[in-house]
Amino acid sequence: MTASSHTVFAVITGGGTSGHVIPAMAIAELLQDAGISKDQLHFVGSSTGIETTLVPSSGISMSLLTVQGFGRVLSFQALKRNIRTIKILRNATRNAERILSSLRPAVVVSVGGYASVPATRAAKKLNIPVVTVSYDRQPGLATRLQARSAAAVAVAYLPSKFKNASLTGAPVRRVLRNLDLSSTRADARRRLSIPIDRKVICITGGSLGSAKLNSVARTLVEKNQNRSDICVIHLTGQRYIGDDLPILKSDAKIVYMRLESTVAMQDVYSASDLVVARAGASTVAEVSTIGIASVLVPWSGAAENHQTANASWLGDLGGAQVIDEKSVTNDQLADQVIALIDDRVKLQSLASAARTAGKQHRETTLAKLILNVAGQKERQLIDLRKPTRIHVVGVGGPGMSAIATVLAEMGHQVSGSDIRRSDVITRLEALGIKVNIGHDPEVVFGCDFVTGSPAIAESNIEYQRARESDIRVLSRAETLASICKCATSIGVAGTHGKTTTSSMLTTILLSANKNPSYLIGGDVIALNRGASWSNSELFVVEADESDGTHSQLPLAATIVTNIDIDHLDHFKTQSAIERSFFDYVGGIAGPRVLCLDDPVCASISETHSATTYSVDEKSSADYVASSIKFKDGKSSFVVTQNHDSKKIELGRVDLPLRGLHNVSNALAAIAMAMQFGVRFDQAAQALSGFGGVARRFDVRGVDGGATFVDDYAHLPNEIAAVLSGVRDESDKWSRVVAVFQPNRFNRMSMISHLYGDSFVAADLIVITDIYSSGTEPIAGVTGQLVVDAILKSQPQSHVIYQPSRENLVEFLADEIKDGDLCISMGCGDISSLPNEVIARRRGNSN
Structure with missing residues (x-):
């Protein structure tokens, strides 16, 4: 020992x-x-x-x-x-x-x-x-x-x-998780002294080797020794290095490389077009992670036949050809391998399906699980109380630009990179943040740590150079958590309404001279920004659940607006979403402000004591909105506090926003602000001048009597809430034309059917094709799924599918009439649609 x-x-x-x-x-x-x-x-x-x-x-x-x-x-x-x-x-x-x-x-x-x-x-x-x-x-x-x-x-x-x-996915070595086959193939073949233009087959039995695969390799090489277009890399295993040596003629044209093993498996994978292997768990995880075509031959003697189970996972997904070693001779197996290496279309199909299957391994959450079990959330955080050199990858995005802004205003030396210039980049540069357009590994030198957007691939060259240089790479959640640790942080969480509620709370606290720092997912119109660091005691932060960030933040208080179905790519199931919020609320000492109108929040409040609120005037919640009215695009309501079986009327709120959902958001902000010593009259006064948030019922223009509005709503209940609020007693719209751009292929594959009743308040519904947001296309998953869901649930609906952006703009420019409200919704590039349509109507196609 x-x-x-x-x-x-x-x-x-x-x-x-x-x-x-x-x-x-x-x-x-x-x-x-x-x-x-x-x-x-x-x-x-x-x-x-x-x-x-x-x-x-x-x-x-x-x-x-x-x-x-x-x-x-x-x-x-x-x-x-x-x-x-x-x-x-x-x-x-x-x-x-x-x-x-x-x-x-x-x-x-x-x-x-x-x-x-x-x-x-x-x-x-x-x-x-x-x-x-x-x-x-x-x-x-x-x-x-x-x-x-x-x-x-x-x-x-x-x-x-x-x-x-x-x-969590399988643990796969970093060099393979980040391996890009197409960009590394030529260099790998040069390092292995393999001709660049050959079809390369790797045959491997793992570290111990496989007598069966070694004999197949011998058969394959001997039968095809006259092939001048084939190369075989054969990893025999140490104990078999001298066995089953192929007998080659002096004029053999095949290239045959025989090794007992290698420590540079990444080069072997990069150099190969096809891998023939046993089906150990590591091998199956590796070939799917990197996305390479494979023939898997499970060892029939494996304990409890586990190799067959491993292979069938990838084979059933179309990512590998699985062969039972007992059902074929060596000649037959060799012939099947040659047939496959000669079928370029089949090779590409297997590789593509394998890479799709391997996503769960590339995006493994294993480290997070281990850290949580060890109770080491605090260990992940960095000390931002001393000057630090920080680089932000993908700094132009809304989330990371806000983080960069806060870090710079905290006094840290911040740099960033993004692929294109934008108004956001210009704003960051005005703060003294040096931004590099394009990604360059040299920019991380001298940094204490590097952080970036979850949308940036782990294979990004700046991340790779940082790790090679022993510079710590922090996730967005870890960076945000480190910021939260520097103040009394109030997290605003929930599936819908986080940005608006965060903005309202910040507005109230500013008006009450609490001078909070804040980091919000959108620009607060009156402040012309969405993030600021004031070095005060309070920090308002949007606690995003999309990648589990909310559960990693060290918060002193929280609002939870609602809990709906979304982000199944991360959580897998609705019950997992609900469990994450249950644990999130339970991990915060308080105050905890929860919406009693949401059934999941109501259930959580039964276990974890919380201050509750409701827009149902009959509710027993601590704060209740009643006498709710909508007129002239505004809302008014009376707030009552239920205290010790007494109802105390706090007063009236006039909110310059429409919709019951915004009444609920305002009530949440009031309830939380009052937990931090703000008087109700101060909160009501602040909200009366609230200017809203960018992309929330954002009137982008009026043309010829038609009004064009942009909104960020993209989930079923969000869309229904927004559309239910577009008409009040003073609105005179001739028609409400709702244009929706679905977002993310994986999201639509799982929840497109839930949009069936979202558009009942619209007179005309126009659905575009899906905006990918970096997700991979899925066969059969298009905007048509949303159209079908609407017509199935509401067959009388007038729905039009316009997948082409050019055709969409032309259609709307001609279709929209005086008196119409055209509201375009989504979280992709549809935000520019109102301007495009107005320009087309005015005869300016530019």
Whole structure:
């Protein structure tokens, strides 16, 4: 046994084969990317496993135990061996207890296998939480046993047999998660001395090798040795390096490269057009993560047939060709491989489907789960109380430009990059932020940390250079959390209304001389900005749930407006969304202000004490709006406070916004402001002059008696709320023409059917095609799905589908008449539509 004497954040345990060690090293990289330094990690494995070779080069400290697995054969010799194994396991567990007692880790992370058993048993005895990582579709015995008492179980695939499973994707090494095959292929082939123009087949049996695949490789090479367009990279495994050597003629034209193994698997993948491999969990995760065509031949002798389960996941998704080794001869298998390498269309189809399937591995949330189990949210934060050099990738976006603004006004040296110039970039430069147009790895030199938008790929060259230079890369959530830690932070959360409610609360606090700092998802019109740092005690922040940011913020108080279905790409299920908000509210000491009109918020308030509000005058909420009226595009209402069974009328609010949803938003802002010492009359006075938020019923122009409005509404209930408020007793619109641009292919694939009743208040409905927002197209998912949903639910509706932007502008310019209200809605590039239509109507196509 070897051991270390210093304390660490995490012990990662497992080993024996590369199928355990490589995922373990990938987990170590993920934790480092999340801000855990290398010297805070420690590996515990077997003294006879491949970890003795693979781990030292990572620079992570390691302890090795004498341990062996149980035999599964029924024989007298196996029984004797298993009795010895019990004794060895007891000794190894005692040694593991000494190691963990010395290291005092916050968490133990198990990748399974017999080498993980001593450390996880010791962790249980020492009350150290364990995260069990299961990346096989059919988990092994050690993993199943550990999962029973684990604090969390991370799985790579759903459905899972584990009741406490969290879908995180599989751990894949950083160099493969960020690998771009097309841009690295030529250089990889040069490094491997492979002709650039050949069709390249990689045949690999993993670190231990495969006798079956080695014999197939020999057959394939010998049968096709006259092919001048083929190259075979053959990774035999150390024990087979001298076996099944192909017999080639002196004039053979095929290129054959034979290696026992390689530490540069990224080059092999980049150089290859097709991979022929066993179906170990790591291999399946890797080929899907990088998106390469593969032939998977599951080992029929794998425990509990887990390789077949792994392969069928990718095969069923169209991302691999799966072949049963018992059903084909070597000749037949070799012929199928050659047929595939010669079918360019099929290769591309497999690669594309594999990459789509691998998204859950590229965007793994495993590190976040481990950090949460360890209770290390605070460890992720940086100290922004001292001057810091910060670079922001994607600084021109609404979220990151607001963060950059706050960081600069806090006194930090801030730089940024984006792909194009904009008015936002000009505004940032006026604050002294140096912005680079285009991405350049050199800009991160000298930085203390780098942050960026969730929309920026992890393979971005600035992120890569930062990590290569040991510069910490923070997520948007981590950066925002670090800002929140510098003040008494009030988070405004919920599916709808966050931006407007945040803006109202900020306006009230400013009017009451509280001078809050703020960071909001849109520009507050009266302030002409959406972010500012005043260095005061209070900080109002929009707590975005789209990527789980809300759950990472250290907040002193929160408003939750409502909880609806959205962001299923992140949460997977509606119940997961609701659970995240339940936990979010429970993690905040208070004040907590929740909308009692929303059933999920009402349920949360029954468990977590909260100040509640409602726009139902019969409600028992703490703050109630009654006598609600809408006229001249404005709202008025009376606020009553229910206090100790008494109803106290606080007064009247005149709000220069239309719609019941804005009455609810205003009531939330009033309720929270009063928790921080603002008088009701101060709040009401501030709201009477509230100028609104950009892209919220934003009147963009009037042309020939027609009014053109832009709105950010893009979810079913948001659209219904906005349209229900467009007519009040004083409005004289001839028609309400609603134009909607659906957003995100993945979102529409899951919730397009929910738009059926969203447009009942419109006279004419025009649906455009989907704005991608960086998501990949999905076959059959277009704006037509929304049209179909509307006609199915409201068959009398007048709905028109206009997927072409040019045709859309031309149609609206001709269709809109005097007295019409044309309201265009969505969160994509539809914001410019009113100006385009007005310009076309005026005869200016530019």
